[in-house]
Amino acid sequence: MQTQKDEIRRLLLLVARDEFLKNGVKRTSMKTIADKSGVAVGNIYNYYKGKDDLLKAVLAPLFKVCRDYRAMNLDVTYTTLDLFRYEVYYEIMRQQVASFVKPYRKELRLLIFETAGTSLEGCFSQWLEGFFQDGQRYIARMKQLHPSITADVSPHFVRILCELWSGLIKTIVVNEEISEDGLNKIISNYVRFGIGGWKSLMGVE
The missing domain is CATH 1.10.10.60 (Homeodomain-like)
Incomplete structure (x- = not known):
């Protein structure tokens, strides 16, 4: 039964x-x-309970992946200066971004563009706020672990980086014609840019 x-x-x-x-x-x-x-x-x-409950159930796997993604960002994997020195970390980060964006393109589109009037309306904006807070915590944690680096990063700039992340996701979910190779290139460019940018901002030698 x-x-x-x-x-x-x-x-x-x-x-x-x-x-x-x-x-x-x-x-x-x-x-x-x-x-x-x-x-x-x-x-x-x-x-x-109703359509809203069904929507939350449909998007539950995406929410779990997002929680795991955010937890990984503050994991020991990314709080070592080796992140900026060894190619293996680029590949770890590339796979992390790909595992969040690629399998859930349709669900992300649903969340961003189809949740008006539901209990999940504004959820994506809340995610961006969470990513912003993560960024602030990341900078503080890195300074604590590595006192020699620079931590004087404008919070407004961190918000700009969150908007870049948002733009990457929206571009990928809106443009369904982007090929697998094209998608991989976008993710690769984003990760390379992010690693190089943080290295420069924090003055990592």
Whole structure:
């Protein structure tokens, strides 16, 4: 019995995701989800509280990846000066950015452009604020660990860097025609620019 319930829950989630990505959240009705899943509208509410709850479930994997991404940014991997000296760190960072952006292009587009009027409206802006706070903590942590570096980085400039990150994501999710090679090039350029920029800003020898 529980297996059947789990299967229905997964089915509803798959149908909702497909409809949200194809038609947007506003233009997707619970009736449409019911019709395409073969589950009665009234029965859907035994699994999800409503469309908003379905949306949060659809985007849950993206939110987990974002949490992991942010945690990694303050991990010991990135708080060593070796980050700016050895090519292996470039590859670690490139793979980190790629694992966040590439598999979740559709979900990111959904979050950024299709959540108006839902409980997730403004969530992407909140993410950017979180990234800004992470940047401030990163600078402080690096200065604590490596007193010789410069920590006099304008918080306004850190916000500009967050907007650059935002622009990278929006460019990738809006321009679906960007090829795999093109996507890899964008990510590679972004990571190279970031490593070189931070090295210069903090005066790492």
